[in-house]
Amino acid sequence: MSEPVIEAKVLSKRYGQKQAIDQLTLQVERGSVTALLGANGAGKSTFFRMVTGLVSPDSGELTVLGRAPGWQTNRQIAYLPDRARWYKQYTTEGTLRFGEQFLPGFDSGLAKKMAEQMHLPFEMPVQGMSKGQEARLMLILCVCRDVPLIILDEPFSGIDGASRAAIMDGLIDAISERQQTLLLSTHEITEAEGLFDNVLFLSKGHLRFSGSAEALRAEFGSIDRLARQLSEEEQL
Amino acid sequence: MKAYQVDNLTFQIDFSQPLYEQVLMQMRSLIAKGAIGLGEKIPSVRDMAHDLKINPNTVMHAYQELERDGLIEKRRGQGTFVTQSGSRIQQFRNHFAADYTQNYLDKMHALGFNLREINDYIKTQQSGGLSQ
Numbered sequence: 583m584s585e586p587v588i589e590a591k592v593l594s595k596r597y598g599q600k601q602a603i604d605q606l607t608l609q610v611e612r613g614s615v616t617a618l619l620g621a622n623g624a625g626k627s628t629f630f631r632m633v634t635g636l637v638s639p640d641s642g643e644l645t646v647l648g649r650a651p652g653w654q655t656n657r658q659i660a661y662l663p664d665r666a667r668w669y670k671q672y673t674t675e676g677t678l679r680f681g682e683q684f685l686p687g688f689d690s691g692l693a694k695k696m697a698e699q700m701h702l703p704f705e706m707p708v709q710g711m712s713k714g715q716e717a718r719l720m721l722i723l724c725v726c727r728d729v730p731l732i733i734l735d736e737p738f739s740g741i742d743g744a745s746r747a748a749i750m751d752g753l754i755d756a757i758s759e760r761q762q763t764l765l766l767s768t769h770e771i772t773e774a775e776g777l778f779d780n781v782l783f784l785s786k787g788h789l790r791f792s793g794s795a796e797a798l799r800a801e802f803g804s805i806d807r808l809a810r811q812l813s814e815e816e817q818l
Numbered sequence: 819m820k821a822y823q824v825d826n827l828t829f830q831i832d833f834s835q836p837l838y839e840q841v842l843m844q845m846r847s848l849i850a851k852g853a854i855g856l857g858e859k860i861p862s863v864r865d866m867a868h869d870l871k872i873n874p875n876t877v878m879h880a881y882q883e884l885e886r887d888g889l890i891e892k893r894r895g896q897g898t899f900v901t902q903s904g905s906r907i908q909q910f911r912n913h914f915a916a917d918y919t920q921n922y923l924d925k926m927h928a929l930g931f932n933l934r935e936i937n938d939y940i941k942t943q944q945s946g947g948l949s950q
Contacts, residue, residue: 615873754867758874775833776872796836803834 585648587612587731587763588633593642595787602628604787605638610765612730615777617795618767618807620754621813626767627664629784630735633765634661645728655668657686660724664735664767668720670709674702677719680783687728692816696722696755700748714745721749725756733755734766738773746773753777781805783812824869826862827853837872841880849889849900850911857902860890 586612586804595603603625610616618626631637632644635651646655668677674697682687697704700718717737724732737753738746750773755778757764770775778795790812795805802808819832829844831837848854863881867874881898884890888906891897901907926936 619902699879701889750871751868752875754871755864756862772833773871776831776837776870776876779873779875799834799836805833 584612586610587647588634588646588765589643590629591643593629593632593639593644595637595639596599600688600785603632606642606732606780606788608789608792610763610782610784611780613761614779615773616780616782617765617771617778618765618782618784619771619805619809620767620790621816623786627735628787630661630663630733631734633733634659636743636768637758658729658731660685660687660721660727660729660732662724662734662737663741666717666720666735668708668716668723671707673707674704677708677723681723681726685727688723689726689728692759693722693726696726698753700752701744702760713807716739717741718745718748718752721752725752728760728762729763732762732764736767736769738768738770743787746770750777771809772804775805777806783809785812785816792812820872824866827861829870831870831872837876838880841866841870841872841877842883845880846910846914847885848905849864849884850914852902856900856904856907858900860895860900862897869903890943 585608589608590608593603594601594802598806606625606629607644618629628637628796632639632658633646633651635645635653640677644651647658649655660712672680678693678697681693682690697719700722702715702719702722703711710721711719721734721737724734737749741749754772754777756762764777767776775795781791781798782789782794783791798805798808802811819830822831827848829841829846831840845860853858861869863874863877864871866877870877881890885892885908886901888901889910890898890900904950923936926939931939
């Protein structure tokens with residue numbers, strides 16, 4: 583296997599009483615679509631924040647694109663944080679212009695095409711948009727970038743069926759057109775599991791289970807079912 | 819199990835089974851039984867991925883295997899087409915038919931049936947199955 587895009591070795595992070603990340607060791611394979619799954623509070627978002635250098639671990643070692651997380655790695659990462667919001671006064675058009683000016687690797691032609699396919703109103707400012715429209719706009723800012731790593735934290739949450747389908751279409755296009763690594767977390771597993779190459783299950787801040795999606799399907803059935811089973815066991 | 823439509827073709831995708839094999843086996847079947855005719859264009863990797871909601875790489879790998887089977891061929895800038903060669907497809911069908919038949923015979927022999935009894939089973943099954 584080529585050098586992984588992300589490699590975590592015995593990472594730990596504590597917030598007050600809570601052990602958010604607990605001796606986490608994992609790898610994200612280059613060029614894969616990797617799903618980071620687990621219950622709320624399992625440590626997924628904290629891990630993404632570590633990868634993007636927003637949070638530093640108390641102990642352990644983290645390598646992203648061959649070095650420690652920081653500004654040099656961040657320009658090679660397109661990151662959609664959980665509960666992300668965009669500037670209220672920006673229109674779709676203004677947002678795409680922003681992307682072109684400030685985001686490394688931003689493909690404004692592709693972004694425009696995706697915005698049309700996803701039926702985004704061009705002249706309307708974000709404050710007039712629905713939650714789903716705003717989410718699609720932010721997703722476009724991430725997936726239209728020719729960078730080695732795209733990280734999406736819950737890209738489907740709180741978004742209706744039609745918008746989810748549009749987001750899936752956007753992700754499928756991003757995967758077909760470039761050899762990027764896509765790391766995403768989601769609770770809407772049924773929706774997205776056809777995309778997964780690899781699956782990592784977090785539980786209470788550590789890696790509970792991992793494998794290739796196809797091998798897990800052959801052994802346990804759908805990833806959705808496996809995730810439910812693991813979370814039920816956790817509650818016992 | 820859920821049915822998906824890609825152009826005028828129907829696929830059954832079951833997310834509790836490996837996806838690569840499902841795409842491969844169903845494409846083989848569509849070509850073997852002539853649902854996609856000789857020399858006909860097959861759906862693009864992108865269209866398959868969009869309509870089946872799966873990773874385009876999964877579709878690509880299945881198509882590569884179909885190419886090795888000799889069932890499809892890529893034409894630069896035009897897309898991917900079923901082979902023009904009817905004999906190639908016949909050869910493929912024969913190969914699998916022999917395989918499946920041998921498999922069936924092995925299982926029946928393992929249960930202690932002889933060829934005459936096996937024949938009777940096939941005839942009974944064909945005419946509506948064994949009555950209880």
